[in-house]
Each structure stands twice: as structure tokens, then as C-alpha cells.
Amino acid sequence: xxxxxxxxxxxxQFARTxxxxxxxxxxxxxxxxxxxxxxxxxxxxxxxxxxxxxxxTIEISPVPIPTNIHLDLVRAKIxxxxxxxxxxxxxxxxxxxxxxxxxxxxxxxxxxxxxxxVLVFEGLDTFATVLLNGKEILKSENMFLSxxxxxxxxxxxxxxANEITxxxxxxxxRGGELMKEHGQRVCWxxxxxxxxxxxxxxxxxxxxxxxxxxxxxxxxxxxEVYTARLSDSRAVATVAADLAxxxxxxxxxxxxxxxxxxxxxxADVRSPSGEEFxxxxxxxxxxxxxxxxxxxxxxxxxxxYGPQNLYEVVFTLKxxxxxxxxxxxxxxxxxxxxxxxxxPVIPDDNLSGGTTFYFRINNVxxxxxxxxxxxxxxxxxxxxxxxxxxxxxxMVRGNQNMVRVWGGGIYESEDFYSLxxxxxxxxxxDICCACADYPAHLDNFANSILAEVEQQLGRLHWHPSLxxxxxxxxxxxxxxxxxxxxxxxxPETWRxxxxxxxxxxxxxxxxxxxSICQDTVVYWPGSPFGGEDSTDRTxxxxxxxxxxxxxxxxxxxxxxxxxxxxxxxxxxxxPSPATMALISDTDDEPHPQSYAVAHHIKAHSFEKxxxxxILENFQLSRASLNETIFLSQLVQAEAMAAAFKGWxxxxxxxxxxGALVWQLNDVWPAVSWSITSYAESQPKPAFYAISRALAPVxxxxxxxxxxxxxxxxxxxxxxxxxxxxxxxxxxSTPHTYPEKQxxxxxxxxNITKEEWSGVVDVKFISxxxxxxxxxxxxxxxxxxxxxxxxxxxxxxxxEPTLVVTTLVDEDDEVVSREINWPExxxxxxxxxxxxxxxxxxxxxxxxxxRVMATEATKGLWFEEIPGEVWEDxxxxxxxxxxxxxRVENLLQAPERRMWWYGxx
Numbered sequence: 001x002x003x004x005x006x007x008x009x010x011x012x013q014f015a016r017t018x019x020x021x022x023x024x025x026x027x028x029x030x031x032x033x034x035x036x037x038x039x040x041x042x043x044x045x046x047x048x049x050x051x052x053x054x055x056x057t058i059e060i061s062p063v064p065i066p067t068n069i070h071l072d073l074v075r076a077k078i079x080x081x082x083x084x085x086x087x088x089x090x091x092x093x094x095x096x097x098x099x100x101x102x103x104x105x106x107x108x109x110x111x112x113x114x115x116x117x118v119l120v121f122e123g124l125d126t127f128a129t130v131l132l133n134g135k136e137i138l139k140s141e142n143m144f145l146s147x148x149x150x151x152x153x154x155x156x157x158x159x160x161a162n163e164i165t166x167x168x169x170x171x172x173x174r175g176g177e178l179m180k181e182h183g184q185r186v187c188w189x190x191x192x193x194x195x196x197x198x199x200x201x202x203x204x205x206x207x208x209x210x211x212x213x214x215x216x217x218x219x220x221x222x223x224e225v226y227t228a229r230l231s232d233s234r235a236v237a238t239v240a241a242d243l244a245x246x247x248x249x250x251x252x253x254x255x256x257x258x259x260x261x262x263x264x265x266x267a268d269v270r271s272p273s274g275e276e277f278x279x280x281x282x283x284x285x286x287x288x289x290x291x292x293x294x295x296x297x298x299x300x301x302x303x304x305y306g307p308q309n310l311y312e313v314v315f316t317l318k319x320x321x322x323x324x325x326x327x328x329x330x331x332x333x334x335x336x337x338x339x340x341x342x343x344p345v346i347p348d349d350n351l352s353g354g355t356t357f358y359f360r361i362n363n364v365x366x367x368x369x370x371x372x373x374x375x376x377x378x379x380x381x382x383x384x385x386x387x388x389x390x391x392x393x394x395m396v397r398g399n400q401n402m403v404r405v406w407g408g409g410i411y412e413s414e415d416f417y418s419l420x421x422x423x424x425x426x427x428x429x430d431i432c433c434a435c436a437d438y439p440a441h442l443d444n445f446a447n448s449i450l451a452e453v454e455q456q457l458g459r460l461h462w463h464p465s466l467x468x469x470x471x472x473x474x475x476x477x478x479x480x481x482x483x484x485x486x487x488x489x490x491p492e493t494w495r496x497x498x499x500x501x502x503x504x505x506x507x508x509x510x511x512x513x514x515s516i517c518q519d520t521v522v523y524w525p526g527s528p529f530g531g532e533d534s535t536d537r538t539x540x541x542x543x544x545x546x547x548x549x550x551x552x553x554x555x556x557x558x559x560x561x562x563x564x565x566x567x568x569x570x571x572x573x574x575p576s577p578a579t580m581a582l583i584s585d586t587d588d589e590p591h592p593q594s595y596a597v598a599h600h601i602k603a604h605s606f607e608k609x610x611x612x613x614i615l616e617n618f619q620l621s622r623a624s625l626n627e628t629i630f631l632s633q634l635v636q637a638e639a640m641a642a643a644f645k646g647w648x649x650x651x652x653x654x655x656x657x658g659a660l661v662w663q664l665n666d667v668w669p670a671v672s673w674s675i676t677s678y679a680e681s682q683p684k685p686a687f688y689a690i691s692r693a694l695a696p697v698x699x700x701x702x703x704x705x706x707x708x709x710x711x712x713x714x715x716x717x718x719x720x721x722x723x724x725x726x727x728x729x730x731x732s733t734p735h736t737y738p739e740k741q742x743x744x745x746x747x748x749x750n751i752t753k754e755e756w757s758g759v760v761d762v763k764f765i766s767x768x769x770x771x772x773x774x775x776x777x778x779x780x781x782x783x784x785x786x787x788x789x790x791x792x793x794x795x796x797x798x799e800p801t802l803v804v805t806t807l808v809d810e811d812d813e814v815v816s817r818e819i820n821w822p823e824x825x826x827x828x829x830x831x832x833x834x835x836x837x838x839x840x841x842x843x844x845x846x847x848x849x850r851v852m853a854t855e856a857t858k859g860l861w862f863e864e865i866p867g868e869v870w871e872d873x874x875x876x877x878x879x880x881x882x883x884x885x886r887v888e889n890l891l892q893a894p895e896r897r898m899w900w901y902g903x904x
Contacts, residue, residue: 033226033325038164039065041103041217043072066381068125068216069099069168083378083668084582086599088210095213099168104161105223114227116257117156119164122146123219126199127169133162141174141444142198143218144411144432144452152257168215171197186482187436188474189408195436198448201408202375207603208663208672212378228256228263228317229325234461235267235313236518239297239335243362246297246333249518250281251289252315263319270312272298299362300332300464302401303424304696305753306362308332310421310464332421332464335362338522343538343654350720351655354531354538357564358657359426359467359522365785367651367751368426368658369644369694370395370402371675372568375409378667385415390681391665392419397869398687399694402426404567404660407473407527408434411456420465427465428567428660430527431509433472433501437483441500450508457516469513470527471505474543476534527567536563537720543568546717547639548609553714555613555639556823559646559702560718562656569643570662570673572603572610573636573686574629577863577897578679582669592628601671613639618901619826630899634859637685637874640675644693645700648749652787661690680866685859685874692816692872696752697782699760699805701820705742705797744803744820746790750782757781758809760790767800767821767828767856770879800828802856804878819876825858825901840877840900848886853877863897 042061063072070091073079079094080087107117121130121138123146130138130149133156137149156162175193179185185195190204190211205211233252240246250267265281265288281288298309309332316326337360346352359366376383376391395403403420405412407430420427431453439445460466479485485499494503505525513523530540542563547553548571553561555571574580574592583600584590590597593607603609613635614620620631640661647656666678675686692698750756757780764774774793782788795801803820822828839857843850848871851860857877862885864870869888877883 033224033229036105036223036225038103038105038221038223041065041067041101041164043069044100044102064381065103065217065221066123066219068214068218068379068381069094070212070214071379071381072216082210082212085584085586086596088212088599091212095170095172095215098170099215101166101168101217103164103221105164106161107156107158107225114257115225116150116152116227116255118224118226119149119151120146120220120222120224121149121217122221123217124166125168125215125218126171126197127174127215129167129169131165131167133157134165142448142452143200144198145448145455146219148224164221166217170213171199171203171215172213182439182442185437185439186478188478189435195438196445198432198445198452200375200380200410201432201434201436202667203378205602206408208374208670208674209602209667210378214379216381218380227258227324228254228319230265230315230317230327231255232458233315233327233329234458234516235329235331236461236516236520237311237331237333238518238520239299239333239362241335243299243335244296246294248292248294248311248313248331248333249289250279250292250313250315251287252281253286254288254317263317263324266316266318267292268312268314268316269294270314272309272311294333297333300334300421301364301424302361302366302426303396304399304401304751305364305366305424308422308424329462330418330421331462334464336360336467336520336522338468338524339365339654339657341654351537354536354564356654356657357530357540358654361426361467364753365654366401366426367648367785368402368565368660369648369690369751370400370404370425370658370660371664372404372406372660372662373409373412373664374406375667376665380410383413387681388413388416389419391676392416392423392425394676394681394683394687395425395664396423398683398691399696400425400690402428402658402660403664404428404430404527406430406434406663407432407470411460414459417460417463417465421463425465426467427463428468428470428527429460429466430470430473433475435474435478437478437499438472438475438501438504440502440504441495446495446504446508449504450512453509454512454516457512461517461521466521468522468524469509470524470529471509472501472526474526474528474534475501475505476526476529477543480533480535530564538564541565541567545569548572548613551711551713551717552609552612553711553717554616555635555642557714557718558639558643559649562643562647562650562659564655565657566643566647566659568660568662571613571636571639571686572606572671572673573632573684574625574671575666575669575674575677576679576682576684577626577629578682579669579677580625580629582679583671589625592623592625597671600669603672606671610635617824617826626897626899630859630861631901633685633861634874634901636675637689637859640686641689641693644690645698646702648693648698648751649700649702649747649787651749651751651785661686682864682866683870683873685861688870688872688874692818694751695816697748697750697756697758697807697809697815699807699816699818700747700749700787701744701803701805701818703742703744703795703803703820703823740798741794741796742822743792743794745792746803746805747787748780748782748790748807748816749787751785753784755781755784756809758807758815761806761808762790762793763804763806764793764795765802765804765856765878767802770855773801795822797822802878819878821858821876840898842898844890845884846890848884848890850882850884851875851877852883853879853881855879858901860900861898865891865896867891 040062044059060072060076082088082091124140126143128140175197178196179193189206194204203213231253237248269277277292279290281290310330313329317324340355479499483498510523528534528542584596614631647659650656662673666674669678760778762776800822807816841852861874871886
């Protein structure tokens with residue numbers, strides 16, 4: 001390698017590890033359908049700079065498979081981890097080079113005439129040329145395609161090493177060449193060449209992640225040897241309207257080296273309770289198919305709505321009594337509908353009318369509450385199953401039931417979807433297009449992405465968690481705002497229009513979904529999409545970014561800025577101290593405005609947007625790192641609570657069918673919208689705020705008061721008067737003193753499929769004295785998937801009052817509790833600041849922590865240690881409250897951090 005640092009060129013040479021001898025290598029016994037995983041290889045780079053010398057190279061060996069060049073350069077200590085500190089800026093030379101990867105395998109017995117030998121590449125990132133013993137056998141230009149290369153008739157060496165060489169061209173260089181040839185296209189985030197490249201788009205950098213345009217065999221490589229195997233297998237299960245039966249449509253093909261007349265294909269289906277169903281598949285043309293009818297099916301439900309029953313399906317291929325190939329898959333039986341019923345129009349209400357947008361699973365209306373998922377790391381091969389399992393478990397703990405796999409990332413691993421199946425997490429899957437005007441008018445691009453989508457649907461259709469596929473992320477917004485296109489143009493002209501990818505999103509993708517998934521998955525052209533444009537709040541789904549972004553409305557207005565389904569919204573915050581340590585990469589605590597911190601904030605105008613939300617709501621005393629972490633996380637938690645509760649409150653009239661926070665996770669240590677911190681995937685306070693808001697039965701309270709300084713843009717937007725919002729001017733308004741009273745409304749929301757009965761207690765407590773000034777006690781019966789208004793009360797603003805609502809079930813268990821505070825918090829009591837002290841007495845126990853408050857306390861947060869499972873955190877307390885927070889696997893931590901917003 002030759003590189004320039006501080007004006008000096010250096011060369012690093014790594015010796016190649018000797019190849020293993022044949023008797024120590026993996027061996028293939030030439031029996032039908034034998035499988036050999038190739039799990040190691042080596043790298044050599046090829047300098048493409050004109051001044052590079054031939055001997056200025058890097059060799060790294062051995063390396064694991066799957067892998068990528070960045071990870072292996074880190075392992076070889078040639079570069080520092082680009083995810084840490086400011087190292088990202090020092091590794092940009094990597095994407096300018098061509099890299100060669102090589103690996104070897106052995107066949108230890110002669111080839112048999114009745115066997116095929118196939119090389120399987122499950123994922124090559126991205127522009128790859130593959131050679132076998134020096135002969136080119138494959139060219140790939142799509143990271144999301146897998147390849148099966150028949151090398152039966154190629155020169156394979158018996159008892160000697162067969163060498164696979166993969167040459168990875170620079171995606172930046174190749175993409176740049178395509179852009180130069182065909183022109184620059186509109187895209188948000190990343191490099192302008194990315195729309196031409198079928199590669200994970202986030203690799204080019206996003207407003208929450210680094211630019212690390214890597215390459216390599218990012219998914220497994222293997223060798224298969226067989227006489228015949230099953231291929232293109234499918235099992236599509238449809239459930240009857242009355243749920244009394246289900247039909248599983250089974251089909252497969254046979255890939256063989258000779259005619260397949262003397263074979264039998266069976267499918268055996270086993271129910272969760274052990275009941276078995278078997279069938280023999282019949283051949284028509286080249287497809288074998290059959291159906292199995294299941295009476296009284298054991299259905300799959302989303303989390304909190306029922307069990308996650310899974311059936312086993314076993315396909316077996318035999319020739320006589322010899323089994324040639326078999327495999328097992330798990331499927332779930334469920335009925336899925338996207339309900340878009342007309343809503344009544346109410347005069348002078350711009351948010352009325354339109355249509356509903358919610359999912360009905362097994363005839364049960366479901367409120368979809370959950371998160372957006374971005375890739376779990378900048379480098380996919382670094383992700384372990386345990387990390388995904390931890391994140392899915394967090395969603396379950398947090399009462400979430402849906403995850404949206406964002407279109408700028410990848411089609412996730414089998415581990416991801418299987419864990420969603422097991423845990424009842426519904427998957428909204430974007431096709432991998434994001435924030436760009438893609439060149440669908442080019443045949444090479446169109447053919448590649450159509451092959452990609454067909455292949456991915458074939459892989460993913462087995463999973464009952466997959467309920468919804470969207471054609472892209474925000475591409476219609478790009479078209480609406482920057483490209484411009486004729487929405488009334490006839491379909492046959494779409495590829496010639498300025499927005500040619502519409503042809504994919506509205507014609508080709510839905511055809512593929514119907515062909516492969518039938519009616520078991522809902523297709524939607526994009527996200528957001530619906531109505532007159534992509535921002536229509538009365539039809540389809542929306543991305544709500546007028547809080548934090550756009551006009552930067554107060555987060556308290558989230559309830560007024562919803563839509564029929566809000567598939568993106570969020571508020572950023574600083575991560576945990578452990579993650580901040582990765583950001584700073586020093587022993588010294590960084591200042592929140594240091595260069596290292598700024599390097600890990602990829603959103604533009606971050607400080608200009610974040611600090612107003614802190615300062616408008618809380619007092620910032622000294623802007624230390626810990627105070628900034630805590631207050632930014634507290635703002636995020638308060639904002640997410642306002643959003644989820646406010647939109648859930650509209651579920652009973654179906655004005656909102658779901659909300660998905662942006663975002664669950666991070667790809668690197670970042671100051672971002674994530675509700676978890678990158679280090680150990682630790683939850684932030686917002687995670688717990690969302691968990692409380694999505695409890696199956698929950699209290700929802702909201703305080704209404706007149707703003708003495710109204711913002712005309714905000715008011716127009718909240719009323720859905722978008723034209724007036726755009727035209728409104730920000731100017732001084734006549735000052736009016738705030739009213740001396742406000743109103744607090746309390747509702748109980750039930751998003752279960754059963755009626756709920758219990759008791760509501762509403763207490764009014766003085767912030768300053770802690771004295772209870774009023775109480776309401778009421779028995780309630782809340783309908784299934786409905787809500788009940790408890791009451792609306794006047795409270796005095798000159799005597800700040802906490803409104804504490806507790807919901808108790810028939811077993812005298814507290815199922816929900818909420819403290820409604822006067823706002824802004826900075827004006828309450830003494831104003832207060834981030835602090836710790838003697839306001840809360842703490843007693844650590846084996847099963848948790850007991851907290852006793854002497855005064856009203858906001859956002860009490862305990863530092864969590866990896867491995868612990870907290871039932872709640874970031875809680876509010878009233879004077880005199882005594883509460884036990886249960887913690888599984890509580891670890892000893894004598895200096896554990898404990899924060900709250902104090903001074904009340």
C-alpha cells in the first residue's frame with residue numbers, strides 16, 4: 001500500500017499465510033447435495049494511482065468470510081477503526097482503489113458424471129469479477145443479488161487447490177463513470193453517483209452515518225455438489241375470511257444434471273401442536289406443486305395481540321429410496337389487510353375526510369407502534385446474531401409490534417426476519433431505494449433491480465412477519481420537490497418521464513409481489529405516498545419532519561401534526577457516556593461542541609435545531625457534556641411521548657393507524673435520532689417513554705392552554721392549511737399575557753382485542769407544596785380497540801399543578817400511570833437544572849432499586865449496565881412517592897450515574 005500522510009509516503013507489506021495442504025482443508029464427499037462452506041481467504045490491493053509502484057501493495061491473510069476490506073484493514077492494524085473518533089476522514093483513500101480477494105477450496109475425489117458442481121456467492125459488494133483458476137466465471141454489479149455459478153464443466157483440480165479470485169472495482173469510480181455517461185441525478189444524502197449503483201446507499205454517508213464505501217464478499221461463499229436439488233421453492237399460505245381454514249400453496253423446481261423422471265417430491269407440514277399434513281407434489285411443465293388445507297389453523301399474531309404460532313414445512317426430493325435433497329422452513333398462517341376506508345368530511349376541519357390507513361391481522365384491527373430500522377453497523381459482516389436478538393428483544397420489551405426496514409440500507413439477514421417471526425414484530429420492508437431519482441430508463445439498471453427484487457421476495461416470502469412492502473423511501477418526495485413529473489402521464493410513457501422509477505414503483509414491483517407473495521403481503525408504491533402528494537396527511541402514510549426539521553414546530557404539537565399513518569418522525573439526542581467515549585477516542589471527556597463530537601453529528605444545522613428545543617423547555621446551566629446528554633435525551637423522551645400518545649389518542653376514530661419512530665438504532669457511535677446508544681445498544685430514556693405510551697392499555701393526558709406568542713406557520717400547519725403555512729410570515733405578534741388557567745384532558749386508550757375494565761384515579765398535586773388539591777375516582781369499561789374520555793378539568797397556571805393519572809385493573813395492578821406537568825419545565829418551581837443530590841433516596845436491592853422522592857422529580861434516570869434488563873427508567877415522581885423499579889440481572893455498580901431534572 002502506498003499512502004500519503006503528513007506529506008510522507010509509506011509502504012506496508014503483509015506476507016501471505018501459506019495455503020493449507022489438501023489433507024487439512026475442508027473436503028467434499030461426492031454424494032448428492034454436498035455442501036462446503038468457504039470461510040477464509042486473503043486480500044491484495046491493486047493501486048490505481050498513476051504514481052503507485054507495482055511493489056507498493058498490501059497483502060492480508062488469512063481473513064474470514066463474510067468480510068469487507070475495511071474490517072480486514074482494521075484487523076491487520078493498517079488503519080484505525082473508522083467508526084471511532086475522527087478516523088473516518090483518514091480512510092477515504094480505500095474507496096479509490098481496486099481490491100483483489102482470493103480464496104481456495106479442494107475437491108479430494110474425482111468428479112462424478114452424475115453430479116453438478118456449483119459455486120454459490122450469496123453477496124458480493126459490488127462491482128466484482130470472479131475468476132476460477134484464472135478463468136472468468138462471473139461479473140456482478142449488484143450487492144443485493146446472489147449467484148449460483150455452474151462450474152461442472154470447468155477445469156477443477158482434484159486433490160489440489162482451486163483458486164477463486166474476486167476483483168472488486170471501486171464503486172465510487174464506477175459510479176462516477178456512469179454518472180458522467182448518463183448525467184447527474186437528484187439525490188439527497190451521499191454522493192451523486194449512488195443512484196446508479198445497486199449498493200447499500202447508506203455506505204455513501206447519510207445524515208446519521210459516515211461515508212465508508214466498502215467492498216468485499218459480504219455474505220457467505222460455498223461449493224455445492226449434487227445430482228439434483230430443489231430450487232425456487234415457495235410456500236404461500238392464505239387464510240379463509242372466517243379464519244376457519246388455511247391453504248398452503250406449495251411449489252418448487254428441480255435443478256439436476258439429468259432428466260428428472262424418476263424422482264418424488266414430498267412436502268410435510270407440522271403444526272405447532274404437532275399435527276402433521278403431507279402431500280406429493282405434481283409436475284406441470286418445470287414446476288412441481290400441490291396444496292395443503294389446514295382446518296382450524298393455529299394463527300400467527302403480532303406482539304400483544306396473540307401467539308406467534310409457526311408451522312414447519314419440510315420439502316424432500318427422492319430418487320427411489322435415496323434422499324437427494326431436503327430442507328426445513330418455518331411459516332406462519334395469518335390474514336393481512338390494509339384498511340383504507342373513507343372517513344367522513346367535517347366542515348371547517350381540514351384533517352377530516354380522506355381514508356383510513358391501518359392493518360387488520362386475522363380480522364383484528366391493529367395499531368402499529370414501533371421503530372424504523374437502519375443497518376445495525378456500517379459494516380454488515382461485523383454484525384452478530386446476538387446484537388440483532390438484543391434489538392428485537394428491546395422492541396418486544398418496549399411494547400412495539402412493527403419495524404420498518406428502511407430503503408437506504410439492505411434486505412436484512414435471515415436471523416433478523418426469523419427473530420421478528422418468533423417475537424411477533426411485523427415487518428414493513430422498503431425496497432432498497434432511498435431519497436433519489438433512480439435511472440430506471442436504463443435497461444441495465446432496470447433489469448438488475450428487477451432481478452434483485454424477485455430474488456429477495458423469493459427469500460423473504462416465507463416469513464409471516466413480512467406484511468408490507470414499500471417501493472422506496474422518499475423518492476416521491478424527491479420527485480415532488482425537485483424533479484417534477486406529470487402525474488397524469490400514461491403508464492407507457494413513464495420511463496421517458498423525468499421520474500422514470502415510477503414505472504418500477506407502480507407497475508413492475510407490484511407485479512412481482514403479486515406473483516410471488518399473492519395476497520399475503522401488502523404492496524405500497526413508496527413511503528411516504530398517498531393523496532395529492534407525498535405530504536397528504538389524510539391519505540396514505542407521511543413522514544412528519546416539521547418538528548426538529550421543517551418549520552421546527554414545538555414538540556408539544558406532535559398530536560396536531562399526525563397523519564393516517566406516520567412512518568417517520570423523530571427527535572435527536574446525544575448518546576450514552578459509553579458511546580461518547582467512542583466518539584472522542586481519548587481519555588478526556590469531550591466538550592459537546594468539540595470537533596470530535598461534531599464529526600459524529602452528520603445532520604446539518606444540528607446545534608441550530610437541537611439547542612432551541614432544550615432552551616425553550618429546560619434551563620441549561622453550564623452546557624457540560626453530561627448535562628447536554630441528559631437534557632437532549634429528556635427532550636427526545638418528552639417529544640416521543642407526546643407523539644405516540646397524541647396519535648394513539650386518534651386510533652379509536654381511525655384517524656391514525658400507526659406510528660414508527662425514526663430510529664431504533666445506529667450504524668456507528670453517533671449523535672442522532674436513535675432511541676438507543678450504539679455502545680451495547682443501550683436504551684435511551686425515549687425508549688421507555690415510547691414503551692409506556694404503547695402499553696396495551698394506557699392513560700393519555702394532554703394540557704391545553706393559549707400561547708401568548710402564537711406562530712402563524714405552526715398554527716396553519718397544525719390545521720392542515722398547508723398553503724397558508726407556506727405563505728405565513730414570521731413577524732412580531734401583539735403580546736397577550738398567558739391565561740391564568742388551562743385545561744387538562746384525560747383519556748384511557750385500549751389497543752387490545754378485548755374490552756378492558758378497571759379504575760382511573762386522577763389526582764391534582766401542587767408542584768410547590770406537594771399537597772393534594774383534588775381527586776377523581778372513576779370505574780371505566782373501555783371497548784376493545786377503543787378509547788374512553790375520563791374528563792377535562794381546569795387547572796390554575798399561577799398555582800402549578802401536577803395531574804397524576806393512575807390506571808388500575810381488576811386485580812389491583814397498576815397498568816398505566818402518567819404525570820402531566822405544567823410547561824415549559826424551565827418556569828416550574830425554581831426553574832431547576834440538570835442535577836443529582838438528595839431529592840431522591842435510593843435503596844439498591846437484589847431485584848431492583850427502590851426510589852423515594854421528597855419533591856416532584858422529572859426524568860429520574862439510572863445508568864444501565866449491559867446485561868441488565870430494566871422494567872422502566874427515566875421516570876417522574878411526585879412528592880412522597882415510594883416506588884420499586886424491577887431490574888433483572890442487576891449488577892453491582894458503586895459509582896453508577898443517576899440523573900434527573902431538578903429544582904422544582
